[in-house]
Amino acid sequence: MQYYLDGFRPGDPDHLDAAPGREEGQGPLPDLLDVLIVGSGPAGLTLAAQLAAFPGINTRIIERRPGPMERGQADGISCRSMEMFNAFGFAEKVLRQGYWVNETTFWKPDPDAPGQIRRNGRVRDVEEGLSEMPHMILNQARVHDMYLEKMRNAPSRLVPDYGIEMVDLSVDHDAPDYPVIITIRESDKPDTRTLRARYVVGCDGARSAVRRAIGLELSGDSANHAWGVMDILAVTDFPDIRCKSLIQSATEGNIVIIPREGGYLVRFYIELDKLDPGERVANRNLTVDHLIAAAQRIIRPYSLDVKDVVWWSVYEIGQRLTQKFDDVPQEDAAQRQPRVFIAGDACHTHSPKAGQGMNVSMGDAFNLGWKLASVLEGKCPPRILHSYSAERQAVAQDLIDFDREWSRIMSARPAEPAPGAGDLPTFQRYFIEHGRYTAGMSVTYGPSAIVGAPDWQDLARGFPIGARFHSAPVIRLADAKTLELGHTILADGRWRIFAFCPADDPAAAGSAIRKLCDFLYEAPDSPVRRFTGAGADPDALIDFRAVFQQDRHDLDIGQLPPALFPQKGRLRLRDYEKAFCRDGAAGRDIFDLRGIARQRGCMVVVRPDQYVAHVLPLGAQEELAAFFTGFMLSQGPA
DSSP: OOOOTTSOOOSOTTSOOOOTTOTTOSOSOOSEEEEEEEOOSHHHHHHHHHHTTOTTSOEEEEESSSSOOSSOSOOEEOHHHHHHHHHHTOHHHHHHHSEEEOEEEEEEEETTEEEEEEEEEEEESSOTTSOSSOEEEOOHHHHHHHHHHHHHHSTTOOOOEESEEEEEEEEOTTOSSOOEEEEEEETTOSOEEEEEEEEEEEOOOTTOHHHHHTTOOOEEEEEEEEEEEEEEEEEEOOTTTTSEEEEEOSSSOEEEEEEOTTTTOEEEEEEEEEOOTTOOGGGGOOOHHHHHHHHHHHTTTSOEEEEEEEEEEEEEEEEEEOSOSBSSOGGGTTTOOOOEEEOGGGTEEOOSTTSOHHHHHHHHHHHHHHHHHHHHTTSSOGGGGHHHHHHHHHHHHHHHHHHHHHHHHHTSOOOOOOTTOTTOOHHHHHHHHTHHHHTTOOOOOOSBTTBOOGGGGGGBTTSOTTSBOOOOEEEETTTOOEEEGGGGOOSSSOEEEEEEOOSSOTTSTTOHHHHHHHHHHHOTTOHHHHHSOTTSOTTSSEEEEEEESSOGGGOOGGGSOGGGSOEETTTTEEOOOSEEEEOOSTTOOHHHHTTBOTTTOEEEEEOTTSBEEEEEOTTOHHHHHHHHHTTOOOOOOO
């Protein structure tokens, strides 16, 4: 973590200085806004936490509830979300407070006693090397708390405006500015008030008022199956009560057990009744006693003595999706720019057993946040905003397809293993085969203005273009600190260029890294020169870093290109955290782990949301300049 760039300041470095005019907080809700976020669930708070870092963008978030969530329903945090949390600065807190899902166990009917279950296998929950982060379980409300703290400590001092609901929304397409008209009302008052905004983002759940206002609907179907969920404190002799467990009984239904944080709490997802076509689960008048009794029948021969039920609910399995995630019909996309967006449950709903709801919702917001900031700060043209719906609607469709099949398998009766599957039941085999999906690593964005073509993918096979940047260990040159390279990517709206250097002498006048540095910081067509505002630090828009193959003791900082140690801030201090060396320990060499061409090296361009945008040769200066020119606006000489 870096601080003191503009002078020494005592106190907590996570508590940033307030922006001018924000010293006393954000003040009353103004009539004109750059961005209005509706809803303070995981999507809304992810977006708000991103935009809170930009005090020049007037952002507010309204929430109809009277205060912060105290007890959340979502609890699964995928490895990919943990990587994102690291960019926001609170992954370590989640690691300390949450439950680590290390192993998943599988149970099936005991052939010698069909009314009972027996363990059929165990697997590592996340495959080796998939991420440096684990799969975690933590109450959604705690995740909200961490986002809220991030927002309060940001320069904008952003906090939600609670007790305010959106009543109506419309877009004045002829208005040159602030075209979105929003009618709001304080929850306990009849009077309404009108605001105007440049952009509105609906993160207001499955019954989204924002979605309805722009004429979109959730469409899909129900599987006509009822499940119950309960968080309990219990005494049991079931041996895997502190492991994630998938249980399939012969005749009584199925259970998914998810241990919770704190060492005692555990969540049960319990299969209940098959519903008639068109029937709603509420018609069954199911109670928590029904859930407990079903769980006790399914886990026989083991006992379950429930001491306390912290929370419970029943739900119907169903998957629904909107056709668009913004207010521009597909046929009008060439003529209109989006002004209203929806994210999270407002545009996709599904069953909770796959553990993807909160994770995909936060991914929606992380995708949209940096794009809104780039447009509002004049760095990118508004057309880049079309990419949000294009990228995330495809992700949501994949989620719906996965959840439909997973829900079908989890509700199916036990069957003989498929040919060639050994002794693995279908639900166990499907879980293992789709581990990358449940870890959040299956998202890959296709070629676009902000995702390059795979012409040079062979230079870095382990950094697939369009996929998330897969971190690996490196050693920082200046201070010998071992760290994950991906942890240098923060949720600050900046692009990254990682230069993986060939084994030639980087100090030589004609070395590949010196030529690249000269281009980036001296050439007029360099993206750093063209798109970084005058007077800004050289890494304000594009954070350039280099990774060397040499041992750090074989490199002399004084002989390396000065661009790797740029002068920044009011005091023009040197930044010594841009240069790294490979970790020479067995199995930790980033060049080997990510399939980087050692003889040629390469550049890996990474988007602000941690996804790989391009892979290029180190000498591909024209191609690099053309890529950034395709979606950025010139700011003049830096």
